[in-house]
Amino acid sequence: MFLNKEEEQMLQGEYGEVVSKALTAIVKVGEVLGADSLIDISHAHVSGISYFNIGDAGIDFIESLAFEGASFRVFTTANPYAVIQGYKQRNFSDEVLSKQLKVVSALRSMGAKAFTCAPYFIRKPKAGEHIAWAESNAVLFANSVLGAYTNREGGPLALFEALTGKAYNAGVHLPEGRKPRCVVEVETPKNYLEAALTGYAVGRRCPSEIPYVKGLKSIKEGMMRSFLAAFGATSGAPMAVLEGVTPGWRKHGEKIKELPKVEVDDSEIRAVIEEGGKTHVKPDLYIIGCPHLSSEELIEILKELSSCRRYEGATEIWLITGRYVSVPDHLNRLNPNIKVLFDVCPVVTRLDKLGIRTVVTDSGKALYYLPKLAKVDVVIKDRYEIISEILRGCG
């Protein structure tokens, strides 16, 4: 691999041992993936933040980096951490809480600016900008909607890229790596549920390749994020070329006609709902905000719920977002059962340990991951259907 003078010096330890080790990792991974050089990045986004995912070893590693005095060389954000304020009267043990907070403190001390799975609300990269993000929904939004360039990095690698400001120059950093390999025509989703299910189904049909997707041009940003998050759960691809949306989508031009066509029909989309199957079960919790809600989305939901002065339903409501939102005061304190949670993610939280068994959500990504990571059953419904259910529980 070709390295410039600065990179050579980093490797040789002139920027400290941590930087040297971090760059070694990036170079080695880059060599394996066919990179012939490194590139400078402007924004890193680190995943692997929840104590439930990274365990004691992960904490140990991140804490030791911070304690050695490591700091991020570029603007860095991190994924949300586990929900630590509990559910109803139940909480995690002090040990779990303090371990989760250790990770957060260590990352903050190295320079992490925010904890969210929607880092594009903190700092929006421009088209053509090279960044290094982990967290699939953010990677997909950056590449497919904003036209920024990032591979789908893993947690530790993104951490190293944050510490060095460098990424290996391969994959979607190169024009060749951004070409679609199949074409999917979808029916334009009319609501959040359809957006999520369509993404889920497209991901299943294109589990590893970049698809060229027709039919999403006119949907609003929140639904686009929902589509991409669900697609990222069932596919390993780092981007989708969205006709009429992705910067530069036109340049694929005539070549699109030569690509294999993948059909995603209605029955496939319905099948996703039916696999969940537990629609008759009474849920313990509603979750809206996977990925994290935008300011506009949160305000819209809170306005819908603002007529609810006394919520008497047994089901708690979590609206999940990041610190970038600003909510008018009168919408802020609605009801103790309607909680706006910041900087956290229920999907990476062992919800079963809080006594939660069934969750209702509008997210296709949460539908995929909640059973695996949070160990709970999931039912997927449209956002407005959830809001109506909540309003029916209001006194």
Add this chain to the structure above:
Amino acid sequence: MVRLRLKVREILPPKEKVCGEVMVIDHGISFLGDVDVEKGLIEGKYRVSGKLLMFPHAVGSTVGSYVIYGLRAKGNAPKAIITGKEDPVTIIGCIISGIPLYVLKGSDVKELTYLSGVEACIEGGEVRFEG
């Protein structure tokens, strides 16, 4: 008695030769979920502490790199890893844990399970099994 020499590509070679008892796993392993770092066991039965660990490939989450680091932190790391196919999870895990890493050339790890328990040394792009 086994006597065999196999070629490896050096991904993260140590300065000196590395010797130890071989442990071969004949299928892909997921570091996240399959490893008990406290006991140094993979899938509850393969003891990897201090061994030359061979497996065809790694699967699963990138958090797996931290599990390799966890094995090191608990004193249960393998002495070296020889994989059939390099992948980012294993590479990063080995770098942060200081574990030598090699990729097997021209042989299939799945066909080498009979080497478990044999002593071997890795040096100069070659593994010598003897014992």
